[in-house]
Amino acid sequence: MNASPPRILLTKIGFDGHDRGSRVVAAYLRDAGMEVIYTGPWQSVEAVVKLASEEDVDVVGVSSLASDHVLVPKLTAALREAGLGHVRVAVGGIVPDEDVARLLEAGVSRIFHPGSRREEICAEVARLAKQARAADVAGSGS
Amino acid sequence: MSRELVQLSLPGFDAGYERWEEAYQAQIVDEAPRYNRSGLPIKALYTPRDWNDGRYLEELGFPGDAPMTRGIYPSMHRGRSWSQRQLVGLGTPEDYNRRLREVLAAGGTALSLIPCNSVYRGFDADQVDPTLLGTCGAVVNTIEDMGLCLREVPVGRISTSLNDPSPFTLLALLLAVARRRGIDWKSITGTSNQGDYLSHFVANHMFFRLALPGARRLLLDHIEFANRELPGWNPVSVVGQHMQQAGATPAQAMGFTLASAIQYAEDCRGRGLDPDEFLPRFTFFFDISVSFFEEIAKLRGGRRLWGRIVRERFGARNPRAWRFKFHAQTSGADLTREQPLNNAARVTTQAIAAIFGGHQSLHTDAYDEALSTPTETAARVAIQTQNILREEARLGDVIDPLGGSYYVETLTDEMEALIEAVITRIDEAGGMYRAVEAGLVQRMIGESALAFQERVECGEQLIVGVNAYRAEGQEAGARALPRPEPAAIDAQLARLARFKAARDQANVRGALDRLARCAEQSDQNLFAEVVAAAGAGVTHGEMVARLRGVLGDGQPLVVA
Numbered sequence: 160m161n162a163s164p165p166r167i168l169l170t171k172i173g174f175d176g177h178d179r180g181s182r183v184v185a186a187y188l189r190d191a192g193m194e195v196i197y198t199g200p201w202q203s204v205e206a207v208v209k210l211a212s213e214e215d216v217d218v219v220g221v222s223s224l225a226s227d228h229v230l231v232p233k234l235t236a237a238l239r240e241a242g243l244g245h246v247r248v249a250v251g252g253i254v255p256d257e258d259v260a261r262l263l264e265a266g267v268s269r270i271f272h273p274g275s276r277r278e279e280i281c282a283e284v285a286r287l288a289k290q291a292r293a294a295d296v297a298g299s300g301s
Numbered sequence: 302m303s304r305e306l307v308q309l310s311l312p313g314f315d316a317g318y319e320r321w322e323e324a325y326q327a328q329i330v331d332e333a334p335r336y337n338r339s340g341l342p343i344k345a346l347y348t349p350r351d352w353n354d355g356r357y358l359e360e361l362g363f364p365g366d367a368p369m370t371r372g373i374y375p376s377m378h379r380g381r382s383w384s385q386r387q388l389v390g391l392g393t394p395e396d397y398n399r400r401l402r403e404v405l406a407a408g409g410t411a412l413s414l415i416p417c418n419s420v421y422r423g424f425d426a427d428q429v430d431p432t433l434l435g436t437c438g439a440v441v442n443t444i445e446d447m448g449l450c451l452r453e454v455p456v457g458r459i460s461t462s463l464n465d466p467s468p469f470t471l472l473a474l475l476l477a478v479a480r481r482r483g484i485d486w487k488s489i490t491g492t493s494n495q496g497d498y499l500s501h502f503v504a505n506h507m508f509f510r511l512a513l514p515g516a517r518r519l520l521l522d523h524i525e526f527a528n529r530e531l532p533g534w535n536p537v538s539v540v541g542q543h544m545q546q547a548g549a550t551p552a553q554a555m556g557f558t559l560a561s562a563i564q565y566a567e568d569c570r571g572r573g574l575d576p577d578e579f580l581p582r583f584t585f586f587f588d589i590s591v592s593f594f595e596e597i598a599k600l601r602g603g604r605r606l607w608g609r610i611v612r613e614r615f616g617a618r619n620p621r622a623w624r625f626k627f628h629a630q631t632s633g634a635d636l637t638r639e640q641p642l643n644n645a646a647r648v649t650t651q652a653i654a655a656i657f658g659g660h661q662s663l664h665t666d667a668y669d670e671a672l673s674t675p676t677e678t679a680a681r682v683a684i685q686t687q688n689i690l691r692e693e694a695r696l697g698d699v700i701d702p703l704g705g706s707y708y709v710e711t712l713t714d715e716m717e718a719l720i721e722a723v724i725t726r727i728d729e730a731g732g733m734y735r736a737v738e739a740g741l742v743q744r745m746i747g748e749s750a751l752a753f754q755e756r757v758e759c760g761e762q763l764i765v766g767v768n769a770y771r772a773e774g775q776e777a778g779a780r781a782l783p784r785p786e787p788a789a790i791d792a793q794l795a796r797l798a799r800f801k802a803a804r805d806q807a808n809v810r811g812a813l814d815r816l817a818r819c820a821e822q823s824d825q826n827l828f829a830e831v832v833a834a835a836g837a838g839v840t841h842g843e844m845v846a847r848l849r850g851v852l853g854d855g856q857p858l859v860v861a
Binding site (some may be wrong): 174175183186230272274277 | 418419421422429430432433436437505506507508509546547548634637638639671672673674747750751754758764766767768856857859
């Protein structure tokens, strides 16, 4: 099977503007052969859902340095509501341990903490993309 | 920069050097070249062949005089210790006030105010998702909020530093509070910490509220206002910290910072301002990484270069204009989530580099900043680190203690040359304003960030606990994001609603209309209208929204 490359939306929601991490990860994923749609900071949840739908992405990566991760449960819910339940959501950045469980429960597939390695990030995102496509094909929508 | 080294006559030096070199080679097999973060090769040994006292007067001189390499004041930290300026920003105005007074009681000697990210983006509390309120800084929207933040704080007697991007609404609110309390504006000292809109556009987008041309004008209006009304206020702090945090090498960060300062100075001169008057109130702000000697050389070399630039490019004759006053912050980007207590060692190393680099004020990071907004314990350790370095290690006793070191002086010369090359590149691109508009600086920083991460990935750059010396069970314990109680946020929102309802509405509308009119006619001082609006009860979010309507919203150039 000759699948097209994974499509990844990398974004920041909320108010923070630190984008060093997301830019480095964008370069990593592109180098690994994935198609990366990169937004600037300050995206709203609605804008991210719209873009995820228009761009038919497999994975949404949210970078958060300064507490914006608290908005991610709203994003996962909005994706499901928009019929994009198959899209996998990964979060990278500073997520206090107490919030990790909260995010996983809300449907986040993977959290990358500071210090995560390139290899691990690329392999995991590729795996999540594959899962997303399988779920989409299965039509389960979740 | 090629400088002739004055050869000192040291009988036996050459023979001794050859003997050492041979013995060294015998012990070292297949040594890979070593480089610092700015890409300079680092040798094993530095001697009078690299640097010697023959150039002392020309390159070092004495503290407080050109070329300023050894420090900008004759007595440096001995005369007046550095300011301990811990960033404080949390929750509601009451939370902030309580933490601020604790920091002052623990030995903090300056006030700093970090507002909530919603404030940075130009919004009031009632315009945003309340989940985010107060998690990263204090919610300050009105003159009433500012008054609560500064309750029982002697505003006219301690130096104040505001994280306050254009249009400088926090300073406007502070001035309005001071006027109500009968405090003479002339007694207010401190710094507008985030006036450097170019660094926001490039690297710390969060602070970027107004489109570039409007931000450019407001900074100049702000500088002119301060020249006229606030003799103790430094209206601009040029920030290398954002760029280094975003991935610029230390030499690049210093080069971009000086290029921005050159841009601002040229803009001021374009308005007919006198460099001998405005330059003494330029200040700087740098990130200090754990690359110890490199940071010291960056600061010493940058200081010497800035002194030369202001004399040669701007013809400044006032020695106060030659002074390169800077605040230093230990680098959060060096801190790790793994084994977080290790960060205390990193912060200590960074702080020593800042001290030996001749800083004027210092923020030391808390060891838990890679986990979340700092806890009170970690914030206390951070400030005690400074006290230990000053009182126990006595690092402030001797001025520029590394001056004359063969290595440090050689590295200072080499870093200065690298910094100058960055400035030349920006000059060739038409100056910093044009270079950031075109995305040049953003691309250079992105490339450096990626290159650094590559060195970590391949193990060339080791980070303890991350890609080396890992340990079982090294993960931090469960940590909570310090969140204000929902009830406290509700109360804050209710207070804002009450404040808005109780204002003289005609007054507020009049002030907002004057603000918009002034923004449209470019010959009036716009910051003066911001100050007037704050006094009339206009909120922060209302001021920013109205100005955005005229001057355009600030959106970063996405380069990735």
